[in-house]
Amino acid sequence: MYNPSYKKVKKISNQIKPRAQDQIRNSFTPKRANIRSLSDLERERLGSIDGNLTNRRIKIKGAARAPEVINTFVGFWNFDTPDGNEVVNYTFEFTGNLLIEDFGDGTKETYVTGGQTITKSYS
């Protein structure tokens, strides 16, 4: 017969450290009447009657589009001033899109393909 030991069974409340209990006790607890969901707000905006939506339709113009997340890494390689005889092969592997913002001499390259080697001659 299964007989759990006293040590293994702990009340959930006992697992919360005293400091955490104080934080819960002192934290702001909103009253039910103050809580309004986004759905409530939307119904209110559209003019609901007794919580039921009226027969209005919303037309969204244009296609939905995820926002672009752009990261620019300036000065990844800080080098000495090229004297015009340097030839460097760059290879990048990445997800998404990548462009060379600046090769270090003011030139750039867009539409870089992952794994592609780009040979840059400094002149």
Add this chain to the structure above:
Amino acid sequence: MPGLSVRTINGQLKKVVIDTTSTNKLGGTINASIINDLEEIIVTTSGITSLTGGPNLVKIELNGNNIPNLSSIYPGVSSFTNLDNLTVTNDNALTGTVPSLEENVILKTLGLRNNNLTGRLPTFSDNPSLSFADFRDNSFSGEIPALSTNPEMVQIYFNNGNAGLSGFIPELSACSKLENFNVSGNGLSGRLHDFRKTPNLKTYHAFNNHLTGPVPTVSACPTVITLEFDQNYLSGGIPYINNLTDLKICNFNNNGLSGHFPEVTNLASLQFLRFNKNDRNGSPGIIGAIPDLSGCPILKILDVANCSLTGWNGTSWPSIQFNNIQAQTNLLPTSEVNRILAAINATYPNPVGSGYLINLAGTGNGAPTNGNSNSDRVALISKGWSVNTNT
């Protein structure tokens, strides 16, 4: 200061490879820490003097740059806890010592070949995944660290070329996957390890040390390709090697080995066979006869000089691959010298290129019949061979 800048859109930059092919280098410093997601950075012959890495780097590979010491990899090698490959090679500027690797617990590859590093080798006790450790061509000193906690080890290179390492060859019984082992050119003493513990060995180089004791049971490594035990103080007989069908290089020379020539009827890959000058420790060297060599169809070099050989058991010289036959300073009588010259002459009916050498001269060997006018000797010389015999 000019510098490379890149931009990502809806994605992450995982790997950057920079390889300068021109003589002129851009030099400078790389700050990979600004790309948080970067996992691999490889920089070849670009003259950089430092690298700052991010927390997610898995691979750092720097070859032929101007890194002054490993402290110039910021914020420190020990901070790269996700690293499985640290390679810094062929850097003439790289000096100093190797830092502790105890925080790099998932490290698999550690390549520090051909720098100017000094001090003691690091310990590997906290790197159980380490499979490749290359410290060759530096100026290390002290003992080789223990390898008892490295079961994944496949390749070990501690050959310095400057007699820097001392002490013993470590116990390798935990390294059952070991394939390549090189400790040549050091000041190691003691015995060779037990080859039965490393059955997957492919190459083993322990030449030019102060090793003593017998040659181990090399037949326990049936796929071995290279065995180089030469220039030590090994004693006892030459072990059985006839099951080593992949064996290409077998150098047991310049030791104190003795006994008869081993059986060589099944060595289809053998190209270099050297038992010469086994007179250390007062040893008489190899005795008896040179065996029939038809079991070594692509042999190129046979060096049995300075032994105590009295004959040759073959009837025809087996191969046209030979270009270097050295059996000087043995106990070969005139009849055996004649037979060897005639057999080689018959095997090579046409002129040969440069570098073809036969040496049957030296104390103890007989002169061929008619001395320098021996017809086979004259014929071989006319075909381009360099022939050295007693007169």
